[in-house]
Amino acid sequence: MTPFRRDGHLTDLALDQLLEDGTLEGTDAHLESCAVCRDRLAAANAIELPVLPVLPFAEKRGLPPQASVAAQPAQPAAANRPWMWAALLVTAAAAAVLLAVAVPSVDEPVDPDGIRIKGASVGLQVFRDEGDRSERLRSGDRIAAGDRLGFRVRNRTAGHLMIVGVDARSETYLCYPQGLDGASERVDPAPVATQLPEAIRMDATPGSERLIAIFCPQAFDYDDVVGELLDGTVPEKCAVDEVVLEKL
Amino acid sequence: MQESPAALDVNALYQRHGRSVLRRIRRFYPEEVAMDVLQEVFIKAIEHAGTYRGDAPPLHWLYGMTTRHCLQRLRDEKRRKQLLDEVGDVPWSLPITHDTTEARVFLGQLWATVDEDLAQIGVHYYLDGMSQADIGELLGVTGRTISNRILALQQLARDAAGGTP
Numbered sequence: 001m002t003p004f005r006r007d008g009h010l011t012d013l014a015l016d017q018l019l020e021d022g023t024l025e026g027t028d029a030h031l032e033s034c035a036v037c038r039d040r041l042a043a044a045n046a047i048e049l050p051v052l053p054v055l056p057f058a059e060k061r062g063l064p065p066q067a068s069v070a071a072q073p074a075q076p077a078a079a080n081r082p083w084m085w086a087a088l089l090v091t092a093a094a095a096a097v098l099l100a101v102a103v104p105s106v107d108e109p110v111d112p113d114g115i116r117i118k119g120a121s122v123g124l125q126v127f128r129d130e131g132d133r134s135e136r137l138r139s140g141d142r143i144a145a146g147d148r149l150g151f152r153v154r155n156r157t158a159g160h161l162m163i164v165g166v167d168a169r170s171e172t173y174l175c176y177p178q179g180l181d182g183a184s185e186r187v188d189p190a191p192v193a194t195q196l197p198e199a200i201r202m203d204a205t206p207g208s209e210r211l212i213a214i215f216c217p218q219a220f221d222y223d224d225v226v227g228e229l230l231d232g233t234v235p236e237k238c239a240v241d242e243v244v245l246e247k248l
Numbered sequence: 249m250q251e252s253p254a255a256l257d258v259n260a261l262y263q264r265h266g267r268s269v270l271r272r273i274r275r276f277y278p279e280e281v282a283m284d285v286l287q288e289v290f291i292k293a294i295e296h297a298g299t300y301r302g303d304a305p306p307l308h309w310l311y312g313m314t315t316r317h318c319l320q321r322l323r324d325e326k327r328r329k330q331l332l333d334e335v336g337d338v339p340w341s342l343p344i345t346h347d348t349t350e351a352r353v354f355l356g357q358l359w360a361t362v363d364e365d366l367a368q369i370g371v372h373y374y375l376d377g378m379s380q381a382d383i384g385e386l387l388g389v390t391g392r393t394i395s396n397r398i399l400a401l402q403q404l405a406r407d408a409a410g411g412t413p
Binding site: 001036043 | 264265267268271272275304305307308311339340341342376377378379381382385386
């Protein structure tokens with residue numbers, strides 16, 4: 001499906017895809033040249049949408065809908081019609097829906113009370129620099145020693161960003177920003193994924209290579225977060241996104 | 249936003265695409281109604297999950313389903329005559345145009361009287377400005393089928409307008 005309307009502007013659906021994924025093939029050149037669509041994208045990103053109430057089922061991944069019901073009662077304060085969520089719950093239990101299809105997983109953090117943290121999200125894209133072109137890498141893709149990797153990051157709100165790598169030996173290293181002080185960098189909102197000015201080159205350690213973007217409302221240092229990342233937890237009030245590559 | 253495949257449950261659909269669905273709903277409904285409609289759409293998503301064939305992004309499937317649900321809901325609200333008469337333009341969409349007789353007739357009254365499939369095709373064509381091929385892809389039918397249905401819609405519009413070309 002093309003991202004364009006018959007009149008040459010981007011479709012509403014394409015704008016939604018851009019806001020969800022931060023990038024959409026074939027749209028970069030149009031956005032650069034079309035102020036109308038840039039304004040539309042900014043308007044779509046800026047519109048004040050309510051925090052989505054949490055669906056009262058399947059909050060914890062891997063639990064069947066029925067199993068998570070008790071842990072996640074409906075939240076009347078968040079919904080206009082609480083009865084509707086109850087109907088949803090019943091329907092969900094009856095349907096027992098778990099579609100076995102491949103999709104990107106959720107990038108929005110959920111706090112311990114089950115309420116999504118509005119706007120606190122980050123999306124990381126990794127690209128392999130191949131001279132005159134770059135190739136987007138997704139989790140599971142293979143890389144080699146010497147590969148030069150660049151990053152694009154999308155964040156709905158202003159905040160502080162850092163990208164950290166973890167190799168197969170659980171050694172951590174700073175990917176971005178590469179300042180000697182190990183401090184995060186303040187970034188403005190970027191509804192469309194934005195290219196970062198620094199890249200990294202892969203060493204020869206084979207195995208799984210985790211690249212993790214950490215996005216926090218407050219400034220932080222490398223030493224503040226690496227321990228939690230190694231433990232597989234998310235620093236408090238922060239959002240993370242991760243791409244895991246396989247180095248041969 | 250991990251890129252690795254994961255099992256898709258409705259909760260994941262909702263978390264990932266809920267805002268896009270809500271934006272689509274706001275194309276048809278004012279803010280104060282949109283959250284109710286959002287809930288209804290995800291009930292439908294559960295009920296009709298089996299219709300997702302996996303050959304297109306889930307957002308496309310939800311987008312079509314949301315459009316159809318909004319149209320059905322609007323058609324049930326018999327007080328409405330003009331599609332979008334209470335919402336008007338939203339800042340992330342291009343302004344509604346009535347610059348052809350067909351568009352004017354469709355958006356005015358015809359959308360409420362033709363069958364639901366044709367109403368949805370008309371919305372994607374006249375309101376969203378999508379190409380026939382893209383509408384076909386969104387709805388899982390051939391572009392030729394969409395072409396034929398739009399021809400039929402154009403004829404209905406001309407008839408409704410009293411033969412005005």
